[in-house]
Amino acid sequence: MSEENKHHATAAAILPLVGGARNVTSVAHCMTRLRLGLHDRSLVQDERIKALPAVMGVVEDDTYQIVLGPGTVARVTPEFEALVDAEKSAAAPEYGPEPVTAGELAAQGAALRAERKARNATPFKLFLRRIANIFVPLIPALIGCGIIAGLNGLLVNLHWLPGLTPALTAMASGFMALIAVFVGYHTAKEFGGTPVLGGAVASVIVYAGVADVEAFGRHLSPGQGGVLGALGAAWLGVYVEKQCRRRVPEAVDVLVTPTVTVLVAGLATLFGLMFLAGEVSTWIGDAADWLLSHGGAGAGFLLGGLFLPLVMLGLHQALIPIHTTLIEGAGFTVLLPILAMAGAGQVGAAIAIYLRLPRNTSIRTTIKSALWPGFLGVGEPLIYGVSLPLGRPFVTACAGGAFGGAFVGLFNQLGTDVGSTAIGPSGWALFPLLDGNHGLGRTVAVYAAGLLVGYAAGFLATYYFGFTRTMLTELNSAPAPAPQERPASVERAAEKAGTPGA
Known part of the structure; x- marks a missing residue:
């Protein structure tokens, strides 16, 4: 086929x-x-x-x-x-x-899913998902341009193909130079406005002529405020547009509403939002540097250990604006390689589960099919198909990510920044996007060693602490239950560990 x-x-x-x-x-x-x-x-x-x-x-x-x-x-x-x-x-x-038949879903599984959905449907979490929805369509371009930027940096360092590197620079940098426009477009679309008006309002941020505009006693800089300014500008544009739609007569709506939207939101952006968003962007970059330079190992431990629960809840994409802001400021985000260690802990845990359940062909088959995507940074199959339904192995996988994150965070604290020029991939797929302040060789070595630490810690924690004796007995018995069925012993163990249901 x-x-x-x-x-x-x-x-x-x-x-x-x-x-x-x-x-x-x-x-x-x-x-x-x-x-x-x-x-x-x-x-x-x-x-x-x-x-x-x-x-x-x-x-x-x-x-x-x-x-x-x-x-x-x-x-x-x-x-x-x-x-x-x-x-x-x-x-x-x-x-x-x-209609679906009642027997197709276990009653317990349905109750757990309903409970988790209700728990996730808070206004704050729904707002974070809306922010994530703005950036998700941009990820393919961020990845493509990031890989080109990494390739270009390698060619520049090796002094190869000097005639080609300016063209690669243009391709890698063009999207990032205009990312505010795309963010504005998708912000307006997400919040119910006219997308092109959101892009038009946000475009003033990257216009070179803003250098002639003075706000708060200082001249603005093109790009000041970046994606945060674009978010605020487009959201304000949506608010102004909706107010106009309610009040402007239909006969002149096509002329008045777009004009007022761009004028009001544009002026507010130039004389307020750009400056404020620029200050916030600077603060985010300074905070990330301070966090890793003063508490690198501890910060890495917490970030690496908590990332899998964020992925489980689908909230990890809410970090995209922070990553993008760091990339705009420093050229790379130091947070992504640390967070990627969570996937390494998950892989190590899966390997331990495979070895601890030699007679459970169902789970071992799932692991074999999901393990290679896990190495490449796609963790959902292992999370939802293996560790989370089993309960305790999800906690030990988080422990593996915590130790891997602590390792990479320690090197950041010692002065070796390990960053990524784009967002999206993790695991082995992040290697082409790596960048840092001490050359590509050292950056790659630290990241690779961090993955090994995550694999090992996730494996050892799961092998020795991921199962009770009762769990091992039930899960290795025939016929072996699929992870989604959550045997009674596994459910009890998950409740003791405080692990959310699948």
């Missing part, structure tokens, strides 16, 4: 299992997940979706998320959208999705 046919088949298999086209309200994707808005969550057949060969796991959040992995999700999504559009347009009156 060709690649195109394979992705079409995956989309066609998923659609009826989520309740059909009429049950789908929105379709989007991030780096690894197909994100669906659904009318009726009860129509979704979770277990059958998880059983599809291309599906690595599912996540229930404000959207229903199907983990397909990088590359695959970008190809399946347009096929899925086309099928939804075609089915909706051709739907007969009697069309309707088949």
